[in-house]
């Protein structure tokens with residue numbers, strides 16, 4: 001992943017979520033129903049735990065401006081409500097639907113990392129002044 005965050009734990013979690021989505025996409029068409037269900041459940045859990053980890057960092061560990069916190073939390077909520085919720089209702093018998101769901105999750109997460117997570121850098125230790133744009 002080209003985007004890096006000034007926090008090793010976050011970078012590690014981003015890499016591991018992307019790896020998980022890549023392998024889900026790879027085996028999506030050949031795995032059986034129970035395996036797919038299992039993989040999607042793990043992807044969802046992993047992303048939700050990651051959101052909690054980030055929210056701890058920007059609200060507690062390195063409190064960031066309220067405006068940014070609100071924007072970031074809202075985008076996590078949007079991803080959960082619009083995309084992760086679709087995992088529960090997806091037709092697991094349709095390889096096409098599973099493939100497009102995985103693609104949709106991947107795109108949403110990578111856009112979120114580029115557009116929202118990356119903004120944390122300027123507020124993290126070693127980052128620029130909170131008032132400045134990177």
Ligand SMILES: [Fe+2]
Pocket residue numbers: 014050054113117
């Ligand atoms: Fe993230």
Ligand SMILES: [Fe+2]
Pocket residue numbers: 051054072076112116117
């Ligand atoms: Fe985030």
